[in-house]
Amino acid sequence: MLTRTLPVVLLVFLVGIAAFFLVYWATSEADRVTAARQYYLLEQSQAETLRAVPHQQESTTVWDDAVKAARAWDTGWLNNNLGTWMHEYYGYSDLYVLDPRNIPVLVYREKTGLESQMNPDIQALLAPMIERLRTRLRAGEQPKDPQFKTLGETAVALVDGSPSVISVKPIVPETNRFSQSAGNEYLHVAVLRLNEPRYLQGLERKYLFDHLRFSYEQDATGSESAYALISSSGKNIGYFIWQPYKPGSTVLAYISPMLVVLCVGLVMIVFTFMTLMNRRESTQSATEAKMRHIVLHDSLTGLPNRLQFNQRVDAELAQLDPAGESRLALLFLDLNGFKQINDSYGHALGDKLIYEFGRRLISLARPRDAVARVGSDEFTLMLSGIGSHEDVERMCRRLIELARMPYNIEGKQLFIGLSVGYAFAPDHGRDRDELLRKADVALYHAKMNGRNDFAGFDVEMDVLLRNRRRVETDLREALASQGQFQVYYQPVYRAADGSLIGFEALLRWHHPARGWISPEFFIPVAEETGLIGDLGQFVLQTACETAAQWGAQSIAVNVSAIELQDGDYVSKLAAILAKTGLPPARLELEVTETAVITEGNCQNNLKALRQMGIRLALDDFGTGFSSLGRLNQIDVDRIKIDKIFVRGVDRSDSDKAMVRAIVDLARATNLSTIAEGVENASQVAFLRSIGCDSFQGYYYSPAVPADQVPGLLSAARHPVIAGSSGAATAHDGELHE
Numbered sequence: 001m002l003t004r005t006l007p008v009v010l011l012v013f014l015v016g017i018a019a020f021f022l023v024y025w026a027t028s029e030a031d032r033v034t035a036a037r038q039y040y041l042l043e044q045s046q047a048e049t050l051r052a053v054p055h056q057q058e059s060t061t062v063w064d065d066a067v068k069a070a071r072a073w074d075t076g077w078l079n080n081n082l083g084t085w086m087h088e089y090y091g092y093s094d095l096y097v098l099d100p101r102n103i104p105v106l107v108y109r110e111k112t113g114l115e116s117q118m119n120p121d122i123q124a125l126l127a128p129m130i131e132r133l134r135t136r137l138r139a140g141e142q143p144k145d146p147q148f149k150t151l152g153e154t155a156v157a158l159v160d161g162s163p164s165v166i167s168v169k170p171i172v173p174e175t176n177r178f179s180q181s182a183g184n185e186y187l188h189v190a191v192l193r194l195n196e197p198r199y200l201q202g203l204e205r206k207y208l209f210d211h212l213r214f215s216y217e218q219d220a221t222g223s224e225s226a227y228a229l230i231s232s233s234g235k236n237i238g239y240f241i242w243q244p245y246k247p248g249s250t251v252l253a254y255i256s257p258m259l260v261v262l263c264v265g266l267v268m269i270v271f272t273f274m275t276l277m278n279r280r281e282s283t284q285s286a287t288e289a290k291m292r293h294i295v296l297h298d299s300l301t302g303l304p305n306r307l308q309f310n311q312r313v314d315a316e317l318a319q320l321d322p323a324g325e326s327r328l329a330l331l332f333l334d335l336n337g338f339k340q341i342n343d344s345y346g347h348a349l350g351d352k353l354i355y356e357f358g359r360r361l362i363s364l365a366r367p368r369d370a371v372a373r374v375g376s377d378e379f380t381l382m383l384s385g386i387g388s389h390e391d392v393e394r395m396c397r398r399l400i401e402l403a404r405m406p407y408n409i410e411g412k413q414l415f416i417g418l419s420v421g422y423a424f425a426p427d428h429g430r431d432r433d434e435l436l437r438k439a440d441v442a443l444y445h446a447k448m449n450g451r452n453d454f455a456g457f458d459v460e461m462d463v464l465l466r467n468r469r470r471v472e473t474d475l476r477e478a479l480a481s482q483g484q485f486q487v488y489y490q491p492v493y494r495a496a497d498g499s500l501i502g503f504e505a506l507l508r509w510h511h512p513a514r515g516w517i518s519p520e521f522f523i524p525v526a527e528e529t530g531l532i533g534d535l536g537q538f539v540l541q542t543a544c545e546t547a548a549q550w551g552a553q554s555i556a557v558n559v560s561a562i563e564l565q566d567g568d569y570v571s572k573l574a575a576i577l578a579k580t581g582l583p584p585a586r587l588e589l590e591v592t593e594t595a596v597i598t599e600g601n602c603q604n605n606l607k608a609l610r611q612m613g614i615r616l617a618l619d620d621f622g623t624g625f626s627s628l629g630r631l632n633q634i635d636v637d638r639i640k641i642d643k644i645f646v647r648g649v650d651r652s653d654s655d656k657a658m659v660r661a662i663v664d665l666a667r668a669t670n671l672s673t674i675a676e677g678v679e680n681a682s683q684v685a686f687l688r689s690i691g692c693d694s695f696q697g698y699y700y701s702p703a704v705p706a707d708q709v710p711g712l713l714s715a716a717r718h719p720v721i722a723g724s725s726g727a728a729t730a731h732d733g734e735l736h737e
């Protein structure tokens, strides 16, 4: 910003200085001219004085009475009119009257008054002047200046040490009453001292000099002007010194503060203006930069967004070397269980987790790589300069490891999983969209394989994915038609005495063209598409109807968390119970951890269901994200130990320990336990030894169609077969996808 303001402000400043100097020059010029003029005036005043003295003398020297008095040596009269009077009136210091032989008739001196003798110095000074005058008079010379009536001699000289004007005039009659021989006139001498205060003050007044003084030396200070007084004999006899009038300086002194204020004001105005302009521009460019950032970044994590990612990928693809030596991998990342965390703890916490994961992701990426957040819990990663599948797989493992490290957010310790799918360029194409789509397909398969897994694209995957898309259409058709969906029932036995205590309803889908399709495959599709609601109602309706015809066995129905988010779920269920006549106490709903901890409708529904007397079982216990420690906070009747753990109890010590911990914990919190996926006798023996309450699994029976249930029930009444795989002869409802 300064880079632009500074030159402009500097320019204005320089213009200000230039203006100031111009004014200064103009005013000093005015001063110079004025000083020259005053000097000239002083010069004029001297000439003027030299003319004024004889002129004033003539007021008394051209006078009959004066001639008469002089000839009569009437000193008293002469003193009155040509002496004292002239001294008082004109300020002359010395006045003399001389007779034709130059003998003084009147001697008047300012300092001493009337005297009889003249000072010899003055006499010496006057002698040549008198001589000249009488000669000119005798010669009959007439005054050249019409202003004068008589001839006269004037001089400038030091008299008694004072610079003075000396003037000699003849005393002549004004009429013809007296005859006068030329050259023998009485003479009148007047001396005017030029350093007299009276004279100097007169000059000051008349010519407007300031502090005018006389000095024998040139001692004018820097601000004063001096005029050299030259005597008639050409000698420098002193100086007139004065304070010259400086109109320019006066003006300058008057206007310079205004000029400074004006200049400073101007600089300030320009500076403010420029600053405002710059600020506007910089906020404008800041806004633009912000806009650019918004357009290219994800607001939550600050990571690049899809747009920027696409740009990077396109640029990288364009440079891809045709030989295929170095390759490019596009990774699609999806967090597992994020939706549950979001639903359970709220979006604010979910956002923080996403942000934290974004940080981790960035820490792993190299500068050449590109990272982006492209969906709520979806990220993409471009790895450039990749050599082999192994490189990418190593990266995938690190990513998954990184994602699974615990997150400490708002005092909670959270865990989340990650699935990754990837595709290669140029192996899987050179088109960005095509590559991303293939990475997405691979991701989908990674998810299907099990959570926290990764997969590279494979042509077969495409086929499978297309199948999945078809599943949705087929599901809708199946719901609309009759007979494709059936409910199978898998018996549950009490560990203590092997009695058949209930069944779990499991949905079966027999596709007219593709045969049996696993619920593991179509239930998630139904959940994603919202078809789960209708599907769940169908299972509930069918299971309740069927179970109502049995004895006292309970019927367990799986309920998806998505279904429980429906505010009308409880009333719909109550309607089914009423219609089928099944007592609520015989119905058990199998819910997942997600449903139990998700606030809002889910929890309200569960509470209402329990109040109706319906029991709740926590399905797939141990696979969810919540820790075992939370068990006492969960309001259910039963825990189903997931088949993943049951499968391992006869092989792995850690699975044994896990199952034992679950059972102990459940007992401590007064919950009963059921082990699912029990497949052999050694599992039964272990589960029994640790006090598990009931069993379910192929060891006893797979899920069977409703028409085979009576057979199982009657077999159970004969405990001979209970605890054996006696039911294994029943139709194996296991599935073919």
Ligand code: C2E
Pocket: 490, 505, 506, 507, 518, 519, 520, 523, 536, 539, 557, 558, 559, 560, 590, 619, 620, 643, 676, 677, 678, 679, 696, 697, 698, 699, 702, 703, 735
């Ligand atoms: P689940 O609730 O954990 O159901 C138990 C699954 O284990 C069933 O698979 C059952 O056939 C299978 N199973 C039973 N005994 C054994 C055994 O000894 N060994 C092995 N390996 N597996 C055994 P199925 O029927 O394929 O169901 C898969 C999942 O689909 C269910 O898991 C459940 O989560 C979901 N599901 C099934 N029916 C429904 C339904 O009506 N509604 C909802 N929401 N989900 C359903």
Ligand code: CA
Pocket: 504, 558, 590, 619
């Ligand atoms: Ca279940």
Ligand code: CA
Pocket: 619, 620, 640, 642, 643, 676
């Ligand atoms: Ca289960």
